[in-house]
Amino acid sequence: MSNDLLPIGRFARLCRLSVKQLRHYDELGLLSPAWVDPASGYRYYRPDQARDALTVGMLRELDVPLSAVARVLAGQGADALRVARDRLEAEVARRRRALRLLDRVLAEGLPETAVSVVREPARRVRTASEPATPMAIAPATGACVARLLDGFAGVPSLVGLFPLDMAEEFEVRVALESPSGEDVLPGGAFAQALHVGPYEEIALTVHAVLAWFGDHGHAPAGPVREVYLNDPASTPPEDLETRVLIRLEDVR
Incomplete structure (x- = not known):
């Protein structure tokens, strides 16, 4: 030695x-x-x-993952550090959204959104999907929408489809109603609430609908559906309207 x-x-x-x-x-x-x-x-x-x-x-x-640290030590760190920075930026954005939601809950209390039961018909749709994480739902959804609307003419009817359980990684899907669509969005009985406001606050309305399930003893079945009623390009975020629907698994 x-x-x-x-x-x-x-x-x-x-x-x-x-x-x-x-x-x-x-x-x-x-x-x-x-x-x-x-x-x-x-x-x-x-x-x-x-x-x-x-x-x-x-x-x-700086919260750089160990895999990226290893690449830095090997002299191959520039790309790894850029990826780590993007992850950190996404996490900061997610926490800012969480702070805005928390501020709203502090100001207004937990949401008591009106929930009703509606019957939805089956619809023929085209779908697009993207892998996502809880920190990157918006870009994954946007990528799906962009693919579906590429070359589309007319007023689109878009539905976001999100899992009930948000794991570390999951699949985001978006459906575009189309008579010639190759997929079918099943119909049935749904608990429904209208969300008014930014998309990033839809979680509060989803919470209210799921709380309704608990209060009424029904079983929810995913995915959570978000039916977008406005064009976000021409509608202020505070005026956006979105129908939130979750199927009643125990009602036919």
């Missing part, structure tokens, strides 16, 4: 990392020690590894 090597405790203090973090990064193959004592298993590091260790610590404080 070289006398220049630093034991893990001293190296951790130099790099402002914990011993536990260094062990974890070693297990991931992200920052391996220069030498491991075969008898004790104790880890030792070279002083010139401090720069990499400090880089790891700084990027993790």
Whole structure:
């Protein structure tokens, strides 16, 4: 063993990392020690590894994923950091939306939207789908709409279709009513409420409809349908109207 090597405790203090973090990064193959004592298993590091260790610590404080950190250490980090920045920007936008919703709840209380039961006919539709995460619903929905309206003439009748359970990753679908559509949007009995306001606040109306299910002992069946009644390009966000529908699984 070289006398220049630093034991893990001293190296951790130099790099402002914990011993536990260094062990974890070693297990991931992200920052391996220069030498491991075969008898004790104790880890030792070279002083010139401090720069990499400090880089790891700084990027993790910025919420850069470990996979992107590894690419930075390998000298291939520009694209990875741009992706990490986009993720962080999307998270900031999501939290801003959450703050606006929370402000509305604080000002007005939990929504008590009027809910009614309606029967919807089956409709022939064309559909488009996109993978999404809770932080990226809007761009995924917009991409679906753009594909459906490409070359379309007339006044579109669009329906957003979203899962009841928002997992880490899920599929967003948008349906365009069309007599020649290859898909069928099933009919049946639905609980319905009218949402007036920005699309980003529709979650409050969905909450109200699902609360109605609980109050009345019915079982909801996904997906949640959002029927868009206005053109967002020409309608102020506060005046947008959206029908929110959730099918009653136990009513035929």
